[in-house]
Amino acid sequence: MSNFFTGLLRLKRGPWEMLATILIGLGVVMLMQPFALWLYTYSFVVTLAGTVMFIIVSHFKE
C-alpha cells in the first residue's frame, strides 16, 4: 500500500493508471446502480475524470 502512495507521489505510471481505472470503474457502477439517483447524476463527472486522467497518466514514465 505504501508503494502505491510512493508511486503516486513520484508520478509513476502504474499507480496513477490504477487510480484512473478505479475512477472509471466507480463511474460505471454509479451510472448503472439502482439505489440512489444522486449517484447516477454524478457518475458522468467521475467517469470523465477517470478517462481524462487515464489519457494523461498513460504518458507518465513506468
Next chain:
Amino acid sequence: MTDSLDTRAAAATPVRVAREIRGLSDRAIAWIFVAPTIFLLLAINIFPLIWTIRLSFTNFKANRNRDLEWVGLRNYERILGDSDIWLNMQATAHFLFWTIFFQVLIGFTLAYLINKKFKGNDLWTTIIVLPMMLSPAVVGNFWKFLYQPQIGLFNYVIAFFTGKEPSSFEMLGSVNLAPWSIVIVDTWMWTPFVMLICLAGLRSIPDYIYEAAEVDRASKLRQFFTITIPMVLPFLMLAVLFRGIENFKMFDLVVQLTGGGPGSITELTSINLKREAFEKWRTGYASAYAIILFVTVFGLASIYVKALNKVKER
C-alpha cells in the same frame, strides 16, 4: 549476369518519376502513404465526434430548419437527472451483468472441457462456435419464433421440464421474463466467443507447471485454483471487458427480439438514444446522451487496452 529485381525495377522506372521520388525524404514518402488513412479517420471519426460534442451544448433539432441556440450544460443536466433514463441504465446493467456472468461461467466450463483431448474435439469446437458467426438480425428473428407461446420450441422444452402449459407463459411479452429472454439469446450467441478466449488462455499454460505441481503432490483442485485460474484470469478479464463494451452498445439483437418492450422494460440505452435522436428528433439532447455513453465506453476501452497489454507481456 542476371540483374537483381530491385536493379531491374529501378531501370524500368521512367527517369522523370525516378528523379521526383529521389527528391523526397523517407519521412515524406511515409506521410504520402499514411495521409489518406489519416484523412479518412479525421473525416469519418474525429470530425463527427467534435460536431456531436458541439451539438450536445445546443438545442438543435435535425428535422427543423432554425438557428442553433446555445444551451450550455442543460442537456447533460436533464439527462443525468432523468429517472426514466436512469431506469434504462438499470435495464442495461441487468443485461450486462447477467450476460457476462453466464457467458463467463459457461464459456470457461466449455473451454475447460474442450481443452481435454478427446475424440471429435475439433468437430465440437466448430459446432459450439457456430452461433457467433450468425448475424444478430437473423438470431433475433429465429429466437422470436422459438419464443412463440403457441408454436415455439423453447416454451415446449420448458413445459417438458416444469409440467406447465407451453402457452401459459410468454417470454417476450411478460414484464418479468422479457429481460431474461434477451439475456438467454445473447448468452447463446456470444458464449463461444468467451470460450475461445478462455481456450487460448488455457492452451498458453505450459505443461511443466502442472508436472511440477504433480511432483509436489498438489491435488487437481489445488492445481485448478493455484495454476489454472490465475493463469487464465487476464484472458477472462479481457473477455469480460470486451463483452461489457459490446453489450453496453447492444442494439440490433434486442430491437429484433422485443423492440424495447413490453413497455420500456428491455429498452437499453442505445435503443433509447435512437428514439431520442430519430423519433423525437431531439438532436442536441441525443448528442449529449451519446457523449455520456461514449465517455463510458471510452473509459472501459482504456482499461481493455491496458488489460490487453498485460496479456501481451506474458
